[in-house]
Amino acid sequence: MTNFQNAIETYEALTQKIASYHEATGLVAWDMRTGAPKKGIAQRSEVLGTLSEEGFLLQTSDAMKQALTTLLASKNELSEKTRRSVEESKKTYDLSAKIPAEKFRAHTVLCAQAESAWEGAKVSGDFASFQPYLEKIVANTKEFLELWGYEGNPYNTLMDQFEPGITVETVDRVFGQVREAIVPLLEKIKQSPNAPETDFLFRSFPQDKQKAFSLDVLKSMGYDFDAGRLDTAVHPFAIGLNPNDVRVTTKYDEKDFRTAVFGTIHEGGHALYEQNISEDLIGSPLCSAASYGIHESQSLFWENFVGRDTAFWDNHYTQLKTYANEQFDNVSQADFYRAINVAGPSLIRIEADELTYCLHIMVRYEIEKGLFDGTYEVKDLPAIWNDKMEEYLGIRPENDAKGVLQDVHWAGGSFGYFPSYALGYIYAAQFAKSMESDFSLTDIIQKEELGTITSWLTKNVHQHGKMKTPSELVQDITGGPLDAQPLIDYLTAKYTEIYKLD
Amino acid sequence: MTNFQNAIETYEALTQKIASYHEATGLVAWDMRTGAPKKGIAQRSEVLGTLSEEGFLLQTSDAMKQALTTLLASKNELSEKTRRSVEESKKTYDLSAKIPAEKFRAHTVLCAQAESAWEGAKVSGDFASFQPYLEKIVANTKEFLELWGYEGNPYNTLMDQFEPGITVETVDRVFGQVREAIVPLLEKIKQSPNAPETDFLFRSFPQDKQKAFSLDVLKSMGYDFDAGRLDTAVHPFAIGLNPNDVRVTTKYDEKDFRTAVFGTIHEGGHALYEQNISEDLIGSPLCSAASYGIHESQSLFWENFVGRDTAFWDNHYTQLKTYANEQFDNVSQADFYRAINVAGPSLIRIEADELTYCLHIMVRYEIEKGLFDGTYEVKDLPAIWNDKMEEYLGIRPENDAKGVLQDVHWAGGSFGYFPSYALGYIYAAQFAKSMESDFSLTDIIQKEELGTITSWLTKNVHQHGKMKTPSELVQDITGGPLDAQPLIDYLTAKYTEIYKLD
Known part of the structure; x- marks a missing residue:
């Protein structure tokens, strides 16, 4: 068997196994969230940890590395499906392999602590108690960005993990378009005497x-x-x-x-x-x-x-x-x-309606982008948040619990995900329009x-x-x-x- | 760290991980049997295969072997709990490690084919079509017994996998006791004019x-x-x-x-x-x-x-x-x-009542014991089965579907499990009697x-x-x-x- 054939076989066996681990962790997660007996959850988390770790180890294994190297060196011999699959695996491999294991582990621990600090801060509305955690998370993420690399705005690399290929230029363009149309529309709605009755x-x-x-x-x-x-x-x-x-x-x-x-x-x-x-x-x-x-x-x-x-x-x-x-x-x-x-305008993203949801997302997008291109600092986020809410939605949170502290994402170290929520609306409308020609x-x-x-x-x-x-x-x-x-x-x-x- | 401390740590990490795999496979199995969407079952079987195999590989790994060897060489330094745990792991290790992997795999394939043949044979009542599979399964199991080793009757080693420490001498004694009492009691019940009404x-x-x-x-x-x-x-x-x-x-x-x-x-x-x-x-x-x-x-x-x-x-x-x-x-x-x-007497084990259930088990026990100590041959099982049913329960199956073909166990290569069903009755009655002193x-x-x-x-x-x-x-x-x-x-x-x- 040639090196190439060997690499194909190794690669397929590894991806099959990784898929099995994903499926098993998916089932465990589903069970935990739909009716697993509460006393069993602690031990089940151990199981989830073991399975996730095994999947991760396979994704970043030497065997995977070697197979990917061999296959990417012979891209032209690969079927379209295999080539795309290999490229996807390489992306996953790089995301993990480029971060030293010790650094990654420390960041995971930090995020767990930060989530806990965030929970407290959200109850008390005290951003200052959460600020040092968020500063460290942002600093780590910036370090990761240097290791991962980026083209143009560093934030591109973060968005790419959720929306492959997207850039701030594109998002600035489409979000700007939406904002210019929706902000005045919302203003008219607020003035309208024809708000629907909803009591029933x-x-x-x-x-x-x-x-x-x-x-x-x-x-x-x-x-x-x-x-x-x-x-x-x-x-x-x-x-x-x-x-x-x-x-x-x-x-x-x-x-x-x-x-x-x-x-x-x-x-x-x-x-x-x-x-x-x-x-x-x-x-x-x-x-x-x-x-x-x-x-x-x-x-x-x-x-x-x-x-x-x-x-x-x-x-x-x-x-x-x-x-x-x-x-x-x-x-x-x-x-x-x-x-x-x-x-109508509201303070909380997850309670927002179809019309205003995108505006909530844009507040977060602008802040994330600014954090990673050096425009904003963590300590200024409460004020920036409130100003943007006023600018886009015309209302200002009375406290940070209803403002910058409302979502868990940043405490968990997740940046780049928010834009996808609003992109979903834009895609959906484009698809609906295309559908109309059929x-x-x-x-x-x-x-x-x-x-x-x-x-x-x-x-x-x-x-x-x-x-x-x-x-x-x-x-x-x-x-x-x-x-x-x-x-x-x-x-x-x-x-x-x-x-x-x- | 000493070798011994190393071995303890390795051993505990391995058993924890094995336990996690068991828990995950348990959840997958529960889900498959309680409401998993039917179309997903095929892929889920793959997942189950992967997880089982991983657990098996850990149980029989070189790391496990070395840890067990080190720990068993210093038994006196182990706590009671660790010693028992290590002995249990050694038993599991030996069961797998003593069978060449290729032989074990072939046997697994054979059993899958045999289960399928058994399903057909059970419908048609045609033992002859199942006989060659069962002969091969028994022959393989005899080979395994030589590799595993046994003391006294070879069947002891099979029962030991389900009922640690039990021997044919003990089972012959207690089953004989039960049979001598129950067979005449059942005879009286059959003659009794006082059978309960059950229509309601x-x-x-x-x-x-x-x-x-x-x-x-x-x-x-x-x-x-x-x-x-x-x-x-x-x-x-x-x-x-x-x-x-x-x-x-x-x-x-x-x-x-x-x-x-x-x-x-x-x-x-x-x-x-x-x-x-x-x-x-x-x-x-x-x-x-x-x-x-x-x-x-x-x-x-x-x-x-x-x-x-x-x-x-x-x-x-x-x-x-x-x-x-x-x-x-x-x-x-x-x-x-x-x-x-x-x-009352009946032909099918899983429909039997509290009084006669043990007699159904004894038919199977006598046959399994005889197969592995050389008394019986597979080809004679239908006749032996029917004779024993007549001897113990006083009724004779009209066909092999209601006789020797009724249970899947043997087609799956499972021997030594049946006696546990009847031992459960004996234990339960002993425990009930002891409870009465409290x-x-x-x-x-x-x-x-x-x-x-x-x-x-x-x-x-x-x-x-x-x-x-x-x-x-x-x-x-x-x-x-x-x-x-x-x-x-x-x-x-x-x-x-x-x-x-x-």
Whole structure:
């Protein structure tokens, strides 16, 4: 057997094994979050640690290094699939291998301590107690950036871990476009005398009926229950163990049915993506979403472009009423539609609506970018945060708990992830626009032929897994680059109508 | 650091890791049997294969070998716990290491093929089509026995894997005792005009009410729901992932509530054992039942000595009636008690009752022993089986599907396990008798103080895990060796009364 053949075999055995470890840790994580007996959690964390470490050791092993070196030296002999897979593995290898193990371990310990300090700081609203941890985390991350390397802005390398190929130039461009359109739109909405009534949303909707309705919707979306299941979790999520086992979770609030209904549609959108990745990618690092932003585009497409669309409720409003108590008896479908699309400025990201969510993300994006290109210092973040909130959303947090301390991400050492949330909206709107050249989305939704949408998304997005980069997907689907105009057009039209702005 | 200290550290790191793999494979297995989406099972089997193999490689690694050699050379310096743990690991090591890897792999493949052949043979009742597989499996096992070594009867080594320290002399003695008592007792029962009425058992009992009752009983037994949960499975089981996460499964038959109720009590008995193993054994191979027979003694104790005892229904019969429809409205408690203890000869082991179950086991024990000491040949098994069934139970299977082909064990290469099922009955009766010197079991059950029983079993059995051998447990609890007389006395008294034999 040649060196090359040897390297192929070694590489495939390693990636298969790594995939098995990922699948096992995924199942353990799912179990811990959906109903594992609480006393068993401590020991289960040990198990999770062992499995994660084994996977990590394989990814960074000498055997992996040698196989990658041999294969990358003969790129032209590789199939397209193997080449992409090898490149993906090399990226993972470099991220770990370039950081000295001792430094990486110390950083992991620091982040664990920082999360704990953050929890305390969030309760007391005392940023100063968290500041030294965040300073050290940022300093370490800057050190890592020098080791990893970067082109242009150092922050590019951080975003690349979540959104391969994205740069600050691109994000500045599209976020700027969105901001210029949304900030004045939001201002008009705040002045509008036509805010929707929402009281009737918050009456009592029995949990089992919410579940029945959620299951109906998941089925109509084309979610395959032979390759998945629906459970409850405190912080809902979807998780793909492999394309034939993709699980959705939701939670129920009897006083606000939107949590379960829109939450299930959102997670269902994530799950459809993972269920429809091509089976021939199983066992390789390509059996995964193209990026975090593309993943989010799928959940947001279903949640907003389908679930919050008026055509969707042409079919489902009567059905919803049969599941609910008398909650909606005197509510017209039009009023219901306007209520579920209420929008306005708010302080907390995870409570934000479709219109303002991107603005929350931009505050974080500007701060992260500034931290790593040297514009900002950690000690100034509370003031910067509050100023940006005022600039973008027109409101100022009364304390840091409702401001700079609200999210756990930075305490966990995670930088570069936030932009993906907003990119998901932009992608979703671009995809929706492209879809319109194949069929009328409104017609399809009204005819309850949601499978047509799923087929379109499978053909154009899902099946490819990581075989295409986000920009390749966007190019192939839309014929052009990332573009915020479709999102702006969509939001402007939708909210102009709902708030009767003309 | 000395060699010895090094060996201790290596050994403990290895056993911790092995325990983590066992826990992960346990969770995967639980998930596959309780609700994993069916399409995901194929890929999950790969994961299970990877994790099992990793655990196996650690157990048989050179690092393990060297650590064991060093530690066993300094046995006197080891704590009691470490010594027992090391001996247990050495036993596992030898079982694997003494078989050439290639031979072991070929045998695994053979068993997979044999299981498939057995499935076909069981449908057609055609033993001849299965015979060549079984012959090869037996031949391989004989070869393994020569490599493993044995003292006295070769079959001792096979039984030892499930019931450490047991020998054919002991089993012949106690099984002989039981058979001499039970065969004539069964004969009297068959002649008795006082068989219980059972029609009323088989009406319609709603599944959710069966579940509510089962949960009540599990709670009253002292099963800790913060360290466990109850799910459904086609073939119910209990599984201990660690002592703080021990899960029970059951199944529901609306036409026969006994399946769920006695099944849950049985699996609950297994689960109590695993929940109450001392926490300081976590992460070592001692964090496990003393043997399969001792494990079975716990489930059978709860199922029969508690759940099928008349005192238990003094408390629970009224409760059962409130959960049931009118099923038991005209049934006295005495008639109900007699019905749930109906006994008689039958062909299928897994459908056998408390009185005759041991006789089914003895048929298998005699055959396995004979296969490995050269008395019997595979080709003669159908005739031997049928003759023994006639001798012990007084009935003869009309075909091999209901005879020698009924169990999967042999097709899977499993020999030596069957005796543990019957030893469990014998242990349980011995423990019940010893318990009587501390308190009246009837009183405790009648007063619904089942926690007292659990505490007694924890103190005497559960907490020790594998720190004591089965014979040490029996000696410490009863002051003597394995003895079938308590079981005989119990069965004779119980069935003489129920069938009014005097």
